[in-house]
Amino acid sequence: MKSLLVNLGAGMLFALGNPAMAADPGISDNTITLGMSAPFSGPNGAYGKEMKEGALAYFAQLNASGGINGRKVELVTLDDGYETEKTVANTRKLITENKVFALMAYYGSSPTTEAMKVFSEAKVPLIGTISGAGTLRTPANRYMFHLRASYADExxxxxxxxxxxxxxxxxxxxxxxxxxxxxxxxxxATLAQHKLKPVAVGSVERNSLDVGNAVAQIAKATPQAVIMVTLYKPTAEFIRQMRKAGQIPQFSTLSPIGADLLIAEMGAKEAHGIGISQVMPYPWNDTLPITKEYHKALQTHAKHGNYSYYGIEGFINAKLVAEALKKAGRDPSREKVVSALESGAFDLGGYKVNYSPANHNGSRFVDLTVLGRDGKVLR
Incomplete structure (x- = not known):
């Protein structure tokens, strides 16, 4: 019995002296493995590709300088095609098969809403959501942290x-x-504050370009402006058909559109004058430290300078994950990372986020832009 107790005690001391043995999945002596599910194919595949490229550029830069406390960061990326069921399946796979430590940069409101059930139950943090939906933000989910402003803010x-x-x-x-x-x-809600209501409302299904009914409903009202809460392909089709119907209101849309993708879809001439709200720093100049860092990393690791809002969002998202891991200490756990994020503000190079246990909405930053005649985004 005495011998058994001695062996048990030695075993416990050995485990305590070797944190990797007791670490959460995804943490080894040399690596930290993260997971990302986003569309890399289909009508919205360009969004995911730009985010992924930005994130990988940051991690390549980080790893080249030694990683986080000697651990290199690896990112496992799975294509969900912007389909809810696929996102849920990818989340299960990343957690149970790929054994990731944490998740990042999930894309889409409905896919993330369903995936939330999986990662919350597993107590795996999701850091950075490409969604501003209020249903994902209130009440705060302990294991989900938002990087961008909400759609209500936009x-x-x-x-x-x-x-x-x-x-x-x-x-x-x-x-x-x-x-x-x-x-x-x-x-x-905001129109109501001005004692106004929408003069017309029309919709399109996800991953569809069937906008005819929406055009008929909205054109009948001859609005002065149309706010479009849609992605770039249906947005482009809607504007084309509205103009064919003789309607030339002020068209405005939200950040998920992807300014560069809308311009590529429509051409600079047709896209001229469209207003777009943005939730990330202007990516084409280097006035902020984070944009300068993004430019250098993309040129070094992606070998080009095709900057974009989705690219810089992926880059900033990766930096937030890294800073949270650093703040969690040399032997991070998922709970330590959650606590690190909730402990206050992060200055990511001029783009600041701030979390608390009761509020996981990191930022309310919104910038209004318009597309110029030459296809450039103007502030």
Whole structure:
């Protein structure tokens, strides 16, 4: 019995002296493995590809300088095609098969809402959501942290700007899912503050370009402006058909559109004048330390300078994950990372986020831009 107790005690001391043995999945002596599910194919595949490229550029830079306390960061990426069921399946796979330590940069309101059930039950943090849906933010989920402003923040900025210009006949074109409905709710709420209502509302299904009914409903109202809570392909088709119907309102849309993707889809001439709210720093200059860092990393590791809002969001998301891991200490656990994020502010190079146990909405930053004649995004 005495010998058994001695052996047990030695075993416990050995385990305590070797943190990797007791570490959460995804942590080894040399690596930290993270997971990401996003669309890399299908109509919205360009969004995921730009985010992934930005994130990988940051991690390549980080690993080249020694990683985090000697551990290199590895990112496992799975394609979900912006489909909810695939996102849920990918989440299970990343957690149970790939044994990731944490998740990052999930794309889409409805896919993330369903995946939340999986990663929350497993107590695996998701850091960075490419969604501003209110349903993902209130109440705060202990294991989900938002990097960008909400759709309510974006629509509030757009509506207040339009009304300030004397425009009060405003219609809404939205995607019929969590993303679009959240944006629609935001427009309605802010219009109500001005004692206004949408003059018309039309919708399109996710991953569809069937916008005919929406065009008919909205064109009938002859609005002064249309706020579009949609992605770039249906947005482009909607604008084309509205113009064919003789309608030339002020078109405004939200950050998920991807300015560079809309310009590529429509051409600079046709996209000229479209307003877009943005939730990330302007990626084409280097006035902020984070944009300068993004430029250098992309040029070094991706070998090009095709900067974009989605690219810099992926880059900033990766940096937030790294800073949280550093703050969690030499032997990080998932719970330590959650506590590190909730402990206060992070300055990521001029882009600041701040979390608390009761609030996981990191930022309310919104910037209003417009597309110029030459296809450039103007502030």
């Amino acid at each position: 629509t509030e900025a757009i509506v207040n700007h339009l009304v300030g210009l004397g425009i009060n006949q405003i219609a809404v074109f939205y995607q019929n899912d969590g993303f679009g409905k959240s944006g629609l709710d935001g427009v309605i």
